[in-house]
Amino acid sequence: MKFNFTIPTDQAPLTVKNLLETQWLVPRKVRHFIRTRKSFLVNGKAVHFQTLVTPGDHITLTLEDSDYPQRVLQLGDPQRVHVLYEDEHLLIVNKPAGIKTHPNQPKETDTLLNHVAAYLAPKQLQPHVVHRLDKETSGAILFAKNQFVLPILGRMLEEKEIYRRYQALVSGKITHDLVIDKKIGRDRHDRRKRRIDEKGGRSAVTHVRVVTATPTKSQLICQLETGRTHQIRVHLASMGHPIIGDPLYGGKPASRLMLHAFELHLVQPFTRKKISVTAAPGLF
Known part of the structure; x- marks a missing residue:
């Protein structure tokens, strides 16, 4: 390289x-x-x-x-990759709902990472996950196109230099903007879940802006200050407003989880170019 x-x-x-x-x-x-x-x-x-x-x-x-030795990664379908931004080092794609970010088993081929690997294979490049989205969540997700830039992007994520804003549709009426600052830990009774754990959990902060609200549902913009597993889902459910379509945390039934990573912003670490993408069409 x-x-x-x-x-x-x-x-x-x-x-x-x-x-x-x-x-x-x-x-x-x-x-x-x-x-x-x-x-x-x-x-x-x-x-x-x-x-x-x-x-x-x-x-x-x-x-x-x-x-930087490469690992073995099965190739998926490059046609399923919707590119939002790409340069020599970075790739941002629009993830559909219902697909995992990365495989958990070596022979899996139907995850976003597999499909992005197939997209980059003709260039003799291999993608690396910078951050993940839950299987049920859609929207903008960032990949490194080489292992050289990967730790730099990881540090930017830790230092809150990569900004992500989500659209969420929740049950109930939220009348004002708020900041949810509640620690999150593992659920001891269900390994799939997380829960509010102020004693043993990790710090988690979510900023919530109300777009519209009716007596039965609210449209929200959520910005992560931290990136804990299921953070937005757990935080909103803890306020009595679970995301619609989220059976894991008490959401009303829907065709999908109503959570979408609508925007992603960062500064390209080498050129200092400001990168802003919108994963349209979104939820609202």
């Missing part, structure tokens, strides 16, 4: 070592290979790891396949 970068204008000068280690999170073993192979070029020339790189410098980085 050969990558070309131009150091952005807002990047402070730093050494090659620091760029690879602290900014790009390249593992120590791979950094050693890059140094011994002299495969990091600045403006076309091999440099020492203590060399400063500055805004405007052109970087060429060559990695061997053995630096």
Whole structure:
């Protein structure tokens, strides 16, 4: 793999070592290979790891396949991939409801990851999951197109630099916007479920904006501050407003779970380009 970068204008000068280690999170073993192979070029020339790189410098980085070994992944159907955004490193697709994000068994072929793998196979690339959506949830989901960018996106997710907004249709009337700040843990009686657990759970914060409300149902926009399993579903159910179509948490029957990842926003980590996608048509 050969990558070309131009150091952005807002990047402070730093050494090659620091760029690879602290900014790009390249593992120590791979950094050693890059140094011994002299495969990091600045403006076309091999440099020492203590060399400063500055805004405007052109970087060429060559990695061997053995630096990041690929795993075996069954190929699905590329025709089932609806691309919302794509560049050299990132891929955002619109996930349908009723399909898993990734396989749990080695021979599975009918998950979104399998289908995206088939889409990228002609380019000799393999996708990597950055975050997941529940099987019943639809909408925008981000994949890394190589293992080089994967830890960078993972850190962005942890540091809340990837913003996701969801549409939800819930039972009952919610009259005002709110922030739900309740810890979430595993349900000891049902391994499929999560529950509010203020003592042993993990911190979970969901911002809720009311779009419309009637006496029987409300249309909401939910933004995640954290990304716990089933977070929006558990939080809304805990307020007495389960998502319609969610039998796991007491929602009224419907054709599907009425939860859709409508928007995804982030800054491309190498170019600093702002990326905003909308997974239309959505629920409302």
